[in-house]
Amino acid sequence: MxxxxxxxxxxxSYRQGGRRVPVxxxxxxxxxxxxxxxxxxxxxxxxxTLLNLIAGLDQVDGxxxxxxxxxxxxxxxxxxxAWRATHVGFIFQFYNLIPVLTAFxxxxxxxxxxxxxxxxxxxxVELALRVVNLKARMDHRPPQLSGGEQxxxxxxxxxxxxxxILVADEPTGDLDRVSAEEVLNLMERLNRESTKTIIMxxxxxRAAKKAGxxxxxxxxxxxxxxxxxxx
Amino acid sequence: MFILxxxxxxxxxxKLRTFLTLLSIAIAIMAFGLLRTVVSAWYSGVExxxxxRLITRNAVSLIFPLPLAYKDRIRQVEGVTQVSYGNWFxxxxxxxxxxxxxxxxxxxxxxxxxxxxxxxxxxxxxxLRDRKGAVAGKALAEKFKWKVGDLIPLQGTxxxxxxxxxxxxxxxxxxxxxxxxxxxxxxxxLNETLRKTFPSRADRVGFYMIGVDHPNxxxxxxxxxxxxxxxxxxxxxTETEKAFTLSFISMSEAIIVAIQIVSFVVIGIIVAVVxxxxxxxxxxxxxxxxxxxxxxxxxxxxxxxxxxxxxLITLVxxxxxxxxxxxxxxxxxxxxPLYLPVFQVEDETLFLGLLASLGVxxxxxxxxxxxxxxxxxxxxxxxxx
Numbered sequence: 001m002x003x004x005x006x007x008x009x010x011x012x013s014y015r016q017g018g019r020r021v022p023v024x025x026x027x028x029x030x031x032x033x034x035x036x037x038x039x040x041x042x043x044x045x046x047x048x049t050l051l052n053l054i055a056g057l058d059q060v061d062g063x064x065x066x067x068x069x070x071x072x073x074x075x076x077x078x079x080x081x082a083w084r085a086t087h088v089g090f091i092f093q094f095y096n097l098i099p100v101l102t103a104f105x106x107x108x109x110x111x112x113x114x115x116x117x118x119x120x121x122x123x124x125v126e127l128a129l130r131v132v133n134l135k136a137r138m139d140h141r142p143p144q145l146s147g148g149e150q151x152x153x154x155x156x157x158x159x160x161x162x163x164x165i166l167v168a169d170e171p172t173g174d175l176d177r178v179s180a181e182e183v184l185n186l187m188e189r190l191n192r193e194s195t196k197t198i199i200m201x202x203x204x205x206r207a208a209k210k211a212g213x214x215x216x217x218x219x220x221x222x223x224x225x226x227x228x229x230x231x
Numbered sequence: 232m233f234i235l236x237x238x239x240x241x242x243x244x245x246k247l248r249t250f251l252t253l254l255s256i257a258i259a260i261m262a263f264g265l266l267r268t269v270v271s272a273w274y275s276g277v278e279x280x281x282x283x284r285l286i287t288r289n290a291v292s293l294i295f296p297l298p299l300a301y302k303d304r305i306r307q308v309e310g311v312t313q314v315s316y317g318n319w320f321x322x323x324x325x326x327x328x329x330x331x332x333x334x335x336x337x338x339x340x341x342x343x344x345x346x347x348x349x350x351x352x353x354x355x356x357x358x359l360r361d362r363k364g365a366v367a368g369k370a371l372a373e374k375f376k377w378k379v380g381d382l383i384p385l386q387g388t389x390x391x392x393x394x395x396x397x398x399x400x401x402x403x404x405x406x407x408x409x410x411x412x413x414x415x416x417x418x419x420x421l422n423e424t425l426r427k428t429f430p431s432r433a434d435r436v437g438f439y440m441i442g443v444d445h446p447n448x449x450x451x452x453x454x455x456x457x458x459x460x461x462x463x464x465x466x467x468x469t470e471t472e473k474a475f476t477l478s479f480i481s482m483s484e485a486i487i488v489a490i491q492i493v494s495f496v497v498i499g500i501i502v503a504v505v506x507x508x509x510x511x512x513x514x515x516x517x518x519x520x521x522x523x524x525x526x527x528x529x530x531x532x533x534x535x536x537x538x539x540x541x542x543l544i545t546l547v548x549x550x551x552x553x554x555x556x557x558x559x560x561x562x563x564x565x566x567x568p569l570y571l572p573v574f575q576v577e578d579e580t581l582f583l584g585l586l587a588s589l590g591v592x593x594x595x596x597x598x599x600x601x602x603x604x605x606x607x608x609x610x611x612x613x614x615x616x
Binding site for chain 1: 232233234236237240241244518519522523524525526527528529607608609612
């Protein structure tokens with residue numbers, strides 16, 4: 001299978017109190033199309049930073065990242081925003097739903113940047129909410145939903161534009177065990193049935209087990225590859 | 232539609248804060264409207280003045296009189312259609328605080344020259360027939376509950392003595408710019424009394440009111456009149472009614488300028504209030520803007536959301552403030568009916584209030600929008616969940 005994400009010699013550092021703190025150094029990573037990759041590692045290992053770079057949320061200091069054949073490190077801020085809108089779906093630890101909007105409206109948000117008509121947007125949103133089994137609660141606002149339901153709305157928002165890759169940063173970090181299991185099963189189903197490429201940062205070994213491939217990041221370096229049969 | 236809904240939801244997310252901000256804007260816009268109306272009321276005499284009327288007075292000062300004999304010579308000037316004359320009487324009705332303008336005029340020519348003072352034919356005739364008769368404006372009569380036939384006593388200041396007049400008519404203004412607080416009576420009554428008590432002050436008038444055939448002829452008529460009395464014992468200064476009124480207003484220019492400054496200070500204060508509200512809102516929603524950026528919304532989308540919310544709040548507040556301005560102006564007019572006789576909230580004042588609100592909305596959103604545009608997504612998302 002071709003690589004959908006190619007990370008080559010990527011390095012990233014932050015400035016802290018006038019001092020340069022390296023976070024990633026010469027990282028190379030290939031992710032195949034349809035792969036479900038779990039990025040693990042201790043706190044501060046740089047896994048979220050790597051995820052942000054792949055998703056085009058941050059800029060590299062050096063190296064290149066190609067996603068679906070596009071060198072996103074060469075894109076301007078404006079082009080990067082447009083690229084994210086169509087190619088990346090985001091799932092956050094704290095759901096990050098807009099609290100004053102209903103589940104339906106939250107899922108509709110990314111579609112506002114497309115040229116779809118109101119009716120077409122409605123179709124897409126309802127389909128996405130059906131996938132996460134929340135169509136019946138589409139008129140509820142986030143505070144009226146449980147943590148697991150909120151995360152499922154966030155997943156619906158992430159998939160509604162049918163993006164090239166899904167990135168998830170600790171998607172089960174704020175959920176109880178049952179809800180976490182539901183969310184992971186949903187992500188696994190999306191990967192299996194829709195062959196969605198998913199890159200997930202997690203601390204949770206149970207979450208990592210759902211992924212087909214696990215990579216460990218420590219002190220800015222990528223280590224071993226663990227492949228496992230889908231659970 | 233979606234964006235408009237989001238703007239409304241965002242604007243009213245913190246109900247108490249938004250309510251207090253709206254209240255501040257409404258009060259400020261009302262204050263702005265009232266202050267501007269005070270300034271307009273001050274200039275209402277200028278607005279009401281006719282371009283085809285001139286005022287001639289003593290060139291030295293208004294307090295020095297002119298001979299009555301000038302009347303016929305002025306009447307002979309080409310372009311002059313009507314000449315009336317009068318004296319500022321300055322009488323006190325019961326108490327000094329009951330101030331109102333009272334003037335002695337030549338009644339027939341005065342009423343002909345000022346057609347905007349509407350008097351019924353019966354009252355006009357009754358006034359012209361009675362040498363002790365007087366006419367009061369509708370607002371003045373209402374203030375003191377005067378009726379036609381009432382005896383009005385005035386205590387003279389410039390012309391000492393106790394004077395009594397019989398109210399023969401109550402005029403109303405042809406339009407809302409006309410001052411309805413004036414009181415005028417027969418100049419002959421004043422003059423005859425002066426002949427007996429102060430003969431040296433008799434047959435002298437304070438000012439002439441002159442009608443010209445066409446406003447375009449006013450400059451020439453002004454020159455001719457003043458040239459006619461050049462090098463006489465009482466040289467004249469003739470000017471348009473508008474210029475004459477403006478010269479009065481210029482005496483209180485410092486107060487007007489102060490009021491205008493305060494009205495703009497009020498706008499400055501609401502900029503600060505709304506900017507504070509928008510800054511707090513933007514700070515609380517930093518993570519939301521980061522999420523929107525993550526989803527592909529650009530900095531300008533977010534700036535647009537903040538600008539829209541700021542404009543929404545200021546315009547709603549402005550609407551409330553404008554709504555409050557009318558009852559407030561009504562109460563104000565009731566409280567001081569004689570000092571600012573024409574107290575109307577003008578369209579221009581409302582337009583200025585709306586313009587100021589739009590300005591406030593834009594200015595207040597600048598700093599928070601700039602911050603929201605420049606916040607890094609990773610920093611914006613870093614929050615306590």
